[in-house]
Amino acid sequence: xxxxxxxxxxxxxxxxxxxxxxxxxxxxxxxxxxxxxxxxxxxxxxxxxxxxxxxxxxxxxxxxxxxxxxxxxxxxxxxxxxxxxxxxxxxxxxxxxxxxxxxxxxxxxxxxx
Amino acid sequence: xxxxxxxxxxxxxxxxxxxxxxxxxxxxxxxxxxxxxxxxxxxxxxxxxxxxxxxxxxxxxxxxxxxxxxxxxxxxxxxxxxxxxxxxxxxxxxxxxxxxxxxxxxxxxxx
Numbered sequence: 624x625x626x627x628x629x630x631x632x633x634x635x636x637x638x639x640x641x642x643x644x645x646x647x648x649x650x651x652x653x654x655x656x657x658x659x660x661x662x663x664x665x666x667x668x669x670x671x672x673x674x675x676x677x678x679x680x681x682x683x684x685x686x687x688x689x690x691x692x693x694x695x696x697x698x699x700x701x702x703x704x705x706x707x708x709x710x711x712x713x714x715x716x717x718x719x720x721x722x723x724x725x726x727x728x729x730x731x732x733x734x735x736x
Numbered sequence: 737x738x739x740x741x742x743x744x745x746x747x748x749x750x751x752x753x754x755x756x757x758x759x760x761x762x763x764x765x766x767x768x769x770x771x772x773x774x775x776x777x778x779x780x781x782x783x784x785x786x787x788x789x790x791x792x793x794x795x796x797x798x799x800x801x802x803x804x805x806x807x808x809x810x811x812x813x814x815x816x817x818x819x820x821x822x823x824x825x826x827x828x829x830x831x832x833x834x835x836x837x838x839x840x841x842x843x844x845x846x847x
Contacts, residue, residue, distance in 0.1 A: 627778065653833055665840035666826060709778070713833065721786045723769070723794065724828075724836060726778035 626650050629710050629727035636734050642697040644730045646710030649691065656724065657684050657695045658709040666709070669695070700734045707731050738762055742827050742839035749817040749846045757812040757842050759827030765837075767830045768810035769794075770802065772823040773841075779826060785810055817846045 628647045636642055646655070657669040670677050670684040672693070677684050681700075686693040697704055710727040740761045749755055759768065766787050771779040781794030783802040791802045799821060801813045810829075814821060822845050830836040 656836065658838075666828075666838040668835045668837065671835045711779075721767070721784070721792070722833065723781050723784060724779075726771075726780075728776065728778045 626714075626725050627710055627712055627727040629708075629730050631730060632728070633731045634733070636700050636732070638701060638734055638736050640700050640734075642700050642704070642732065642734075644695045644708050644710075644732070646693045646695070646727055647691060648693075648710075648712045650712070650714060652712040652714060653722065654713040655686055655693050656711040656713065657693075658711060660707040660709060660729070662706075669708075697732075702734045702736050705733050740827055740829055740837050740839040742825075742842050744842060745840065746843050747845070749814075749844065751817060751819060751846060753817050754813070754815050755817065755844075756814075757825055757827075757844075759810045759812070759829075759839055761808055761810075761827075761829040761837070763829065763837065764807070765829035765831055766807075767832065768804065769828045769836075770800070770810065770812045771826045771828065772796065773826060774823050782812065782825075817844075819846045822846045 630645045654673045656671050658666050660666045672686050681698045683696040707729040709729045711724040743758045769784045770782040773779045780796050785791045785804040788807040803811045825842045827839040828836045
């Protein structure tokens, strides 16, 4: 079983719709990241959060540490939001303070005009 | 401010050839990582570094070597490329427990 599970794998929406992407994880983490990857492009960090909720423009990210669950919401979706959204959790690597990101497989979002 | 820069962006290798991927960051980050991304799988950690002169193995290190002689650079080497190493490679950097910055990726094909 993957340490990070995302749902859905694929999501198609009409412009203007409210979008929710979910991420569940099975281990203790120090933080959770939401990332965006456009086709053929690099990866951009959207949010890093360890509790509560963060908002940036039309994007909202929430995390429930007790439930080991996070959601990414997009309000008033637009075709330019079409991308793969990736959830990643930050884990400690043994001793010494080093750490790594463990990634979900991503959710491919397509927003049609 | 360039952020994280990977070179090259594309490369085709023949089986058995060697090559080095360069990752350069200008944010004075301590942590640097090399990941590979394959269809249907999340990014997987190959090697990482927590500072100049230090490197460590990640989840899928076999067939790769790394070096971090300067804080700003993290090199990923393939000594004898295999078709299984066909992938998209991403470098990332960060401070401890902060947002990670990613390069644009290197698409490598081994034939």
